[in-house]
Amino acid sequence: MSQEYRYTLNGKLRQDKGKGASRRLRREGWVPAVVYGGEGESISIAIKQDELAKNAKFDSFYSQIINLKIEGKEDTEVLVRDVQRHVFKPLFQHFDFQRIVRGQDIYSTVSLHFINEDEAPGVKEENGVITHFYTSVEIVCQPRHLPEYIEVDMGSLSIGDGVYLSDLKLPEGVSLQQDENLDSTLVASIGHPRLEEEEEEESDAQAIEDLIEGEGDAEDGDAESSDDASDE
Template sequence: MSQDYVIEAFLRDDQGKGASRRLRREERKIPAIIYGGEKDATPVAIWHNELKKALENEAFFSHILTVKVDNGTEETVILKDLQRHPYKPILTHADFQRVDRNHEIHVNVPLHFTNEDTAVAVKLQGGAVSHQMNEVEVICLPQHLPEFIEVDMTDVAMDQVVHLSDLKLPGGVRIAALQQGEDHDQPVVAIHKPKGTKADEAEDAEGGEGEA
């Protein structure tokens, strides 16, 4: 992984809605919780703007993070949940789950679609790319967690659908949905001829003549 993320945190004793409001308003921090593993859940507070800036990088969501707590401890975590204000650009709460090298984790990883414009079905045949997913849940050990999964569109043909089972995964990584059986092999992306093209109009006309 190309970047290390370190989050500064402060133990939080005062809890409840009123305490959380004061934390956000007066200290510019937000409440958070660190849970999982064999330890008790630890309520902490983190700087709002520090977390908001980190979230600008897509990789933050699928990265192993280090939380440094002001009592001198460090926690190795992933960001499991994030709550935001319903209409203001404000974060309100964060959940961090502890991880260790010997236990698999479930994490949503972004999909990066490459070579869409140069795919033959797009460049020469006038097809349009249709995305059904932009991220996928994977299962792996923390040290195998990818920042993203690449989906190369170069050889995707017209009307071909790329499914979860078609994705090329790094070693040690599995797709969560596929562990539930073939019925969960969902579509990820496809290339189709856009509706309203001359070819579509010709097909509609032929269909109408046949019916007549």
């Protein structure tokens, strides 16, 4: 393939299947995976844990077309469709990859990159607070149009302003999967500082602490009175 890829993975075919075989692979530093869709049958493969970890630290790994080499012989274009992680260890347990067919639309989730937030009048001049309601969006496009991310420029917003789905500047050939309520679905907004609310919360928390301490003192006093009574 002549196209340049940002991500390339190397896998090997899995002959043994089942939980026992998967556990053995993981102990040896491999991650079980499956490749499906497109014009081929589903196949079971394994990829080195270290190789996945090196690539998966980038957000775009989960939305960009990956060149998958199997046994060093086949080149397959795939997208990450599902990832299973260990409950508490920083390890991958399983990957699902979907084949890409050139000329057919693909559905993907792409990260939003917010820019110029510190320069927004609502932040720089009015000390407003930015809230992100979305950090990614679901899109549909041809493989050649798949973006690495979508920029959201916050530089002109004041307090009370927001960016809606309909405001997103989508690259050529890209559209949102969601086609309803685009004008009323907020992506991000700038609101008033929460200082007064935080002060009220701190005051409430202090009142609760004082109440607890007061009850504790009262219980100590009751215990002392009881001890005095028993001494008598």
